[in-house]
Amino acid sequence: MSVARIVEQLYPSYGQAFDVEARVFALDTGFQKLEIFDNALLGRVMTLDGIVQTTEKDEFIYHEMLTHVPLLAHPHPKNVLIIGGGDGGILREVLKHPCVEQVTMVEIDAAVIEVAKRYFPGHSAGAFDDPRLNLVIGDGVAFVNETDASFDVIISDSTDPYGPGEALFSADFYTAIRRCLCDGGVFVAQNGVPFYQLVELQDTARRFAPLFADSYFFTAAVPTYVGGVMALAWGATTPALRLTDLSDIMARYHARALQTRYYTPAMHVASFALPRYIETAIATSR
Ligand code: SAM
Numbered sequence: 001m002s003v004a005r006i007v008e009q010l011y012p013s014y015g016q017a018f019d020v021e022a023r024v025f026a027l028d029t030g031f032q033k034l035e036i037f038d039n040a041l042l043g044r045v046m047t048l049d050g051i052v053q054t055t056e057k058d059e060f061i062y063h064e065m066l067t068h069v070p071l072l073a074h075p076h077p078k079n080v081l082i083i084g085g086g087d088g089g090i091l092r093e094v095l096k097h098p099c100v101e102q103v104t105m106v107e108i109d110a111a112v113i114e115v116a117k118r119y120f121p122g123h124s125a126g127a128f129d130d131p132r133l134n135l136v137i138g139d140g141v142a143f144v145n146e147t148d149a150s151f152d153v154i155i156s157d158s159t160d161p162y163g164p165g166e167a168l169f170s171a172d173f174y175t176a177i178r179r180c181l182c183d184g185g186v187f188v189a190q191n192g193v194p195f196y197q198l199v200e201l202q203d204t205a206r207r208f209a210p211l212f213a214d215s216y217f218f219t220a221a222v223p224t225y226v227g228g229v230m231a232l233a234w235g236a237t238t239p240a241l242r243l244t245d246l247s248d249i250m251a252r253y254h255a256r257a258l259q260t261r262y263y264t265p266a267m268h269v270a271s272f273a274l275p276r277y278i279e280t281a282i283a284t285s286r
Contacts, residue, residue: 016226029111031164036119054087058223063089064263065220070153070186072252073241077152083140085157086112088124095130104134106143108164141167144176152182156189171207178211186236193227202285204233209286214239218271
């Protein structure tokens with residue numbers, strides 16, 4: 001028996017509705033409005049400023065694809081940087097790779113981490129206790145502008161380009177990211193649902209082109225990021241990573257003894273195949 005109905009008003013004329021079985025938690029963190037509720041179909045749901053961030057039911061899709069595509073395209077990722085990712089799902093997946101020696105995670109809002117640990121324990125599944133983690137509470141933009149560290153893989157798991165996440169979609173941020181990438185490194189970032197947010201994808205394509213020797217997108221179908229496939233941005237220092245053979249990806253997947261529920265090496269390769277309208281949008285944005 002639902003106690004309320006929440007509408008995620010993503011666009012002026014379109015949104016998605018959730019029947020609320022129970023309101024679990026709500027907090028204005030000082031950075032954003034954090035709400036958690038239970039839904040009969042999706043399990044526990046977190047929103048930030050009214051936008052769905054993650055659900056128990058489908059979180060594995062987004063977290064596996066945004067993590068394993070770059071980490072398996074790279075032959076030996078040792079140092080990884082996560083920007084955002086407060087729910088811990090990306091961190092959980094990165095730490096599955098035994099070759100990873102250190103993960104630096106820069107999250108602006110400590111409350112998201114603490115609340116997610118309590119109400120979404122399956123997301124981090126103990127990852128915040130891993131000795132390889134270097135947790136930084138702060139703004140991802142400031143971190144990449146100030147650090148002298150370099151990383152093999154950088155993952156931006158941010159909110160959408162509004163509020164504290166807006167700066168994580170800027171040319172200045174991407175320029176600083178490129179400076180922090182090792183030779184042979186790759187940067188990936190969530191870039192919204194292109195069927196409705198094609199301009200955001202074009203903005204990223206235009207900003208990536210002068211910075212990365214190889215910039216493109218790959219996709220994943222995340223049910224609660226409503227509107228078709230989600231675009232994941234790709235910026236690498238060499239085209240070789242995106243062109244990694246299926247056989248090499250399979251060999252790495254098995255050598256690292258990874259267990260996944262959505263990601264497969266074949267899905268990895270297929271995720272770079274884009275619909276014509278997205279290819280055209282990329283080509284005309286540069
Ligand atoms: N998977 C979700 C998605 O695709 O929409 C996002 C997951 S996670 C909840 C997004 C995180 O980005 C939040 O914890 C938020 O606090 C963090 N964040 C937003 N702006 C940030 C910034 N400038 N620096 C670091 N973290 C930021």
